[in-house]
Amino acid sequence: MDDYGTESDSDYTSYWRDWFISSRGNEYFCEIDEEYLTDRFNLTGLNTEVQYYQYAMDLITDVFDLDCDDEMRETIEKSARHLYGLVHARYIASTRGLTKMLEKYKKADFGKCPRVMCNSHPLLPLGLSDIPNLKPVKLYCARCEDTYNPKSSRHASIDGAYFGTSFHSILFQVYPTLVPAKSQERYVPRVYGFKVHAAAALVRWQNSVRGDMRRRLRKMEVDSGFKDGEDDLEDEDEDEEEIDEEEELQMQLQQHQLVEYRGGATAATGALVPVAAGDAQMGGVA
Amino acid sequence: MSTSSGTPESWISSFCSLLGHEYFAEVSEEFIEDDFNLTGLQNQVAMYKEALEMILDVEPEEDEEEDDEEEEDEEDISGDARDGPGRERRHHSRVASDLSVIESSAEMLYGLIHQRFICSRAGIQQMSEKYELGHFGVCPRTNCNQTRTLPVGLSDIPGEDTVKLFCPSCLDVYVPPNSRFQTVDGAFFGRTFGALFLLTFPEYDLSRSGAEAASSLARTGEDQAMINGMYPKNIAPGLGRNKIYEPKIYGFRVSEVADSGPRMQWLRDKPDDLAILDEARNFAEEHDAESDDEDDDDEGMTNTGRHGTKRQYNSVIRQKQGRNGTAMEVDANGAGSEL
Ligand SMILES: [Zn+2]
Numbered sequence: 279m280d281d282y283g284t285e286s287d288s289d290y291t292s293y294w295r296d297w298f299i300s301s302r303g304n305e306y307f308c309e310i311d312e313e314y315l316t317d318r319f320n321l322t323g324l325n326t327e328v329q330y331y332q333y334a335m336d337l338i339t340d341v342f343d344l345d346c347d348d349e350m351r352e353t354i355e356k357s358a359r360h361l362y363g364l365v366h367a368r369y370i371a372s373t374r375g376l377t378k379m380l381e382k383y384k385k386a387d388f389g390k391c392p393r394v395m396c397n398s399h400p401l402l403p404l405g406l407s408d409i410p411n412l413k414p415v416k417l418y419c420a421r422c423e424d425t426y427n428p429k430s431s432r433h434a435s436i437d438g439a440y441f442g443t444s445f446h447s448i449l450f451q452v453y454p455t456l457v458p459a460k461s462q463e464r465y466v467p468r469v470y471g472f473k474v475h476a477a478a479a480l481v482r483w484q485n486s487v488r489g490d491m492r493r494r495l496r497k498m499e500v501d502s503g504f505k506d507g508e509d510d511l512e513d514e515d516e517d518e519e520e521i522d523e524e525e526e527l528q529m530q531l532q533q534h535q536l537v538e539y540r541g542g543a544t545a546a547t548g549a550l551v552p553v554a555a556g557d558a559q560m561g562g563v564a
Numbered sequence: 565m566s567t568s569s570g571t572p573e574s575w576i577s578s579f580c581s582l583l584g585h586e587y588f589a590e591v592s593e594e595f596i597e598d599d600f601n602l603t604g605l606q607n608q609v610a611m612y613k614e615a616l617e618m619i620l621d622v623e624p625e626e627d628e629e630e631d632d633e634e635e636e637d638e639e640d641i642s643g644d645a646r647d648g649p650g651r652e653r654r655h656h657s658r659v660a661s662d663l664s665v666i667e668s669s670a671e672m673l674y675g676l677i678h679q680r681f682i683c684s685r686a687g688i689q690q691m692s693e694k695y696e697l698g699h700f701g702v703c704p705r706t707n708c709n710q711t712r713t714l715p716v717g718l719s720d721i722p723g724e725d726t727v728k729l730f731c732p733s734c735l736d737v738y739v740p741p742n743s744r745f746q747t748v749d750g751a752f753f754g755r756t757f758g759a760l761f762l763l764t765f766p767e768y769d770l771s772r773s774g775a776e777a778a779s780s781l782a783r784t785g786e787d788q789a790m791i792n793g794m795y796p797k798n799i800a801p802g803l804g805r806n807k808i809y810e811p812k813i814y815g816f817r818v819s820e821v822a823d824s825g826p827r828m829q830w831l832r833d834k835p836d837d838l839a840i841l842d843e844a845r846n847f848a849e850e851h852d853a854e855s856d857d858e859d860d861d862d863e864g865m866t867n868t869g870r871h872g873t874k875r876q877y878n879s880v881i882r883q884k885q886g887r888n889g890t891a892m893e894v895d896a897n898g899a900g901s902e903l
Pocket residue numbers: 391392393396399419420421422423424
């Protein structure tokens with residue numbers, strides 16, 4: 279495995295773990311404390327999951343001194359990486375582990391949400407299963423609450439069970455102030471400035487679902503977390519929607535303006551031009 | 565267009581083969597040579613005429629004797645002023661700074677023409693071939709299962725934002741994964757192309773992943789009636805039941821009422837019965853049945869939650885529709901049906 283073992287073993291603290299978390303492809307992992315690793319309670323049940331469990335643990339804790347051939351060494355090395363991953367899933371749900379992952383989250387070590395309306399919100403790793411060897415790691419965005427595939431293939435092959443299904447939910451339960459504000463902003467497909475009927479009808483339906491949710495939450499006096507769209511609540515559905523086509527188009531333009539502005543555009547005023555998309559009709563469609 | 569041996573590569577093909585330009589179609593010369601298609605672009609780029617010549621690989625001196633009177637006069641004046649009697653010099657060895665201005669003007673002009681071209685019959689056809697070949701990448705969202713995406717702009721005005729990828733499966737837009745696309749202007753693709761593509765090719769099976777060959781719904785034996793101009797199977801196939809991420813802690817669903825509970829599931833939701841979305845038809849159907857149920861609608865919606873029945877939803881929609889029963893947003897210029 280890379281150049282592990284060729285360097286002098288001068289630094290006895292977390293030599294193997296240092297190497298592991300700084301290896302290319304392992305950027306999502308944090309370093310597990312010695313203390314956590316040596317508390318057998320934290321490792322309950324893992325001895326049956328991992329081949330050569332004790333040797334693997336020795337390797338992780340830098341006390342491995344078995345004289346063995348390369349093939350055996352490689353097998354134990356592989357076991358150690360698997361064991362590290364399994365312990366990692368538990369560790370990051372502990373107080374210390376949460377803190378470490380939080381630091382990485384703040385540095386956007388796990389990447390940023392690819393969804394345009396999420397404005398590069400930092401991601402968190404998650405597994406879609408807690409059972410190893412089933413599903414590769416995915417990334418969770420707390421802003422849109424959806425999951426994405428890692429960009430790089432070297433991350434796409436990491437086992438999702440090394441991060442687990444619960445970690446990000448626990449993180450925000452422990453640190454509720456870190457829950458990002460939710461936004462209703464969204465992309466609306468258009469053709470020459472006009473909304474596409476099928477998509478627009480779906481959006482209206484989704485808006486009604488969201489309105490219901492927000493009313494439910496208000497009844498229970500729970501903050502919905504939305505910083506925009508107070509009209510969802512203040513007005514009854516029919517007030518909100520009883521607007522004629524022209525106004526609807528105006529509203530779209532405003533939404534659009536907002537979107538562009540958030541997308542990093544400097545001239546928000548330009549967004550009001552799209553009505554002049556008549557120009558663009560010259561494409562020879564008609 | 566063909567880059568086969570011998571023939572020097574055209575400006576257009578070399579532009580399209582630059583790193584980061586993988587999303588561009590090769591605009592046909594025929595399209596560019598039709599003045600009608602370029603209406604309004606003269607004022608949008610510096611040194612328009614030179615830029616256009618560069619795009620078309622026209623040797624500048626050739627058109628000296630040719631048409632285009634008004635353009636020519638203007639150019640002559642500025643040209644003479646700068647170069648004095650050296651007409652030859654102006655054409656054969658443009659000053660380096662001029663060349664780089666023309667080069668970047670040509671790129672801008674090509675981009676603006678491209679925005680129009682990909683919405684034309686020939687252009688959208690070419691883009692569909694690129695779509696089939698997976699040139700535009702796939703959606704990063706887990707539940708979209710690597711569906712092919714389409715390049716779009718969030719604005720039609722250059723300089724405002726870079727190119728994005730529109731996923732027809734979740735109807736959302738994403739930042740392209742590779743940073744080389746983050747210098748490509750979104751206006752060169754424009755706001756219309758993505759949606760126009762869906763309306764132009766309703767037959768594509770949008771749920772197919774980029775790794776699979778593109779196929780049409782017709783071939784898969786799908787012959788359902790369209791809803792709002794699309795086949796039901798193609799209305800956001802990546803959304804709805806079982807396609808919404810459910811956060812769980814040790815197997816238990818996180819409650820909506822928790823501070824950190826789910827609040828965005830509506831964004832990935834879709835009615836189980838898509839007929840609910842056929843507002844126009846439902847409106848017509850329900851128009852006679854008078855409004856005796858109107859008062860308890862709100863209750864009904866709240867109680868039935870996200871998969872409320874058709875009837876309950878319809879009455880809400882009826883109110884939303886106001887005086888416009890058809891709400892055909894898209895048919896404004898017949899773009900949907902004509903192609
Ligand atoms: Zn997001």
